[in-house]
Amino acid sequence: MRAVTVRTFGAPETIELADLPLPQPGPGELRIRTLATGVHPADLAVRSGAVAQYLPPQPFYPLGWDLAGEVDAVGADVTGFRPGDRVIGLSHWFATRNGVQAEYAVLAATAVAPAPAGVPTAVAAALPLNGLAALQAVEATGLTRGQTLLVTGAAGNLGGLVIQLAAARGLQVIALARPEDHAFVTRYGARHTDAVTPAEADAVIDTALLGAAVLPALRDGAAFVAVRPGPPIVERGIRHTVVDVRPDGAQLADLAAMVAAGRLTVRVAAEHPFTEAAKAHARLEEGGLRGAVVLAF
Structure with a gap:
């Protein structure tokens, strides 16, 4: 699978698309086929090297905190989700470095909720973080x-x-x-x-x-x-x-219900194909946006 990664810290052009093994869900986990992911200031901080002193050394860093997608596989002991379900979820990147800007991602089922019904995928992806x-x-x-x-x-x-x-x-x-x-x-x-x-x-x-x-x-x-x-x-x-945001599927489900009911507005300012992640980073760095920047898969 392809994933958005950083091997060398620096400008947006340092972002690389890497071929990584397909992740396998363990007990209590879901594998999600990614449809869209948010791009956040935290992603920019990792890519630029602004937080490099806090990161353990590793060959590369897969980016991404939140996603909207479709359940692809479920691990043991998972209830409430099955393949084909549309979902949203959050990975606490600084705790796990489990980047979700990839064609597939594995998350704990407790960090996932049904996607809000009746809204574009980009809007759903902009909600979790x-x-x-x-x-x-x-x-x-x-x-x-x-x-x-x-x-x-x-x-x-x-x-x-x-x-x-x-x-x-x-x-x-x-x-x-x-x-x-x-x-x-x-x-x-x-x-x-x-x-x-x-x-x-x-x-x-x-x-x-x-x-x-x-x-x-x-x-x-x-x-x-x-x-x-x-x-x-x-x-x-x-x-x-x-505030150190924590993944919480129950809270995320409540937020998704509010979005679906029109009681919470999530704004998307720009959407890019994930192959143009560098452009998305550059746009977010420009500032002045009144909504999320999203990568479409």
Whole structure:
């Protein structure tokens, strides 16, 4: 099978298509024929070498975190899935280095859910990583209905999912975004702002990586939820949490049901054939996207 890999760190052109053995599912696992996969900043960080110091040496690194596809084979002890089922799933790449940007991928059945019905494959593929990260970030705030959540980078791919999921839980959402994104963030029930107001939020989910710059917006004892590791926030009783997204088939099934019902919008900004993975990386690196970049298989 062919897979998107990195052997030498560097520019997008260093990406290689490698021929790898067909993976075999073990107990509790599924083999999935890939139809589409997301391309994420984490993929760019691996390919560029930005996180090379954290990676164990190996001849090459297969890329890819999430996918939409069709069950091809099931391992022992798997219930609830059978060959031919359309599914979506997540591989925690930094924990396993099990890249799913390949014609076939093996995932634990517990990391997989039925694909949302009635939506394009590219949309389904764009859901797992960012959808689970958004949901788990909202949960990490500990907020309850009526409390106020500030979301930075609210019009971005992850931020847009956060504001939708937070509003669905009855939170008062303040969306920090550019003026040109006003229509998007308000469509989903958020209040738009392009500047921080002091002490107005019970929590922040910092998808824009602004860090300490948003602290004035938080009340004493508020929650600061980061989506990447960074310096800890230690002041005014603020609770600092870093979301390390975890595969969760049950949560993913709930998100897929929301997408299928039209209660959660997943945006796709660009779609490329997997043979043009380098172009997809280059486009994502340019920035300014308001949706996912997807590879079609």
